[in-house]
Amino acid sequence: MTEKMPMLDIQDLSVYYGGICALNQVSLHVNEGEIVSVIGANGAGKSTLMKTIVAVKSFTSGKIMFQGQPLKKEAHDVIKDGITLSPEGRRIFSPLSVRENLMAGAYTRNDRHEIEATMEEVFTLFPRLKERINQRGGTLSGGEQQMLAVGRALMSKPKMLMLDEPSLGLAPIVINLMFETIVRLNKEMGLTILLVEQNASIALSVCQRAYVLKTGTINMEGTGQELLHDKRVMESYLGIAK
């Protein structure tokens, strides 16, 4: 079989905030059907990377290609091409009901029946959301809000789902449930997933491939298992001294 073109291909991407370099010559790719994790500490540039891919943040130099096409310039166009980001800190529309939050996620779609069908799929993944359908987003627990954030992102029927710190602020048991769901989405529905995490051990254990981002540059890359057993990763990100 010939080498397939990656779904998302980023080459030499540099992003600045004013004069400060947040990402320096970052190259990474995501193949169709993969889970790719980007791990790194606070301030390594993980969220900047995500925001740049969805065109919320503009980049100075480099190239982002999605399915062989250059990335669109506006966030609301990027989502139409099939990239959806579930942002850091969940960012639920708290005054809106669970249903309205999900409907907002389906904003780019028009067929009511298809939207309802996707909503049913989301409820199958997260039955808790169905119980809370008329409750305001802001009244949900942290774990439920993260379910809602992922569910809302799925409502756009993305080709590639991006998750920014899905474990943030969640109890360990809820984190495990969330990552089980992420793996299910990938295995059962064939969804391509790019996620960034500070929680390196869980992010590395679910992914096929991973990158280590350190102060704006890609420091290491490899399969999840390789990096999990890498000495430097163990020391810096997993808290295991050898």
Add this chain to the structure above:
Amino acid sequence: MELFIQQLVSGISIGAIYSLLAVGYALVYSVYNFTNWAFDGFMAFGAFMAFTGITSLFMPFWLAALFSIILTVILSVGTEKLAYSPLRARKAPRLFMMISAMGVNLATVNIINLIYGGVFRKFPIDTLQPIFIKGVSIGRMDLMAGGISFGVLALLWVFLYRTKWGLGIRASSIDIMTASLMGINNNAVAIVVFAVTGVLSSVAGVFYGIKYAVFPMMGIVTIKAMIASIVGGLGSLPAAILGSMILGILETMVSGYISSTYRDLFSFLFLIIILLFFPNGLMGKSSGEKL
């Protein structure tokens, strides 16, 4: 008793006009977090365009009202495109947006003054005979102003809470960045929001002109709408309507039973008292819900 009912009807109709203005402020404030001072110029512009439609272009009232709505929408959306949108694109602080709005307001009011002069004019519409019910005279114009204003507010409610566009606007008012991640086009939302405020200011301007007079500074009344939305609770649409109705009725009662000279004194006194006991307004929540 007759006086009370007459004043009550009149108060409800003026309250309905305040509601249109207060809702216009609340809508822009909830999405863009700045006070759109240009709104009072738009209101005067709306009244003058209807005035011109009737006197110079010989339109019937309904056509002149439509003419005014269309032109005010163009002015409002044009202001967004020329004055606000470039500032937002440069991530200007919201204070700059407010100052820009004040500039647009000064320009609008003074251009109207230059063209039409500063005199007070009667709105060119036949004064309809009031209806008498058991000795109470009720102005038909009050009924019409109240009825149409509530109709416009009801349509706006349906638009905001029952349509996809409305959901987009509400989502943007909560978190504009996340809204764009959902595929909601911020620029399109801005055009719709400012088109809606254009309609509101035009309708309010026409009815206020009919009830009082048409003059370049007539938009100064929007300060009452500000009081109303603060009394109700800033940034919330139902609260803006509640505050407007209370203020409208209070004013006509003061005018009827005490003296119209003291009307504004009571309005501001009322604002102070409410804020002393309800710092967030009557329906205000400290944070969270904005629209």
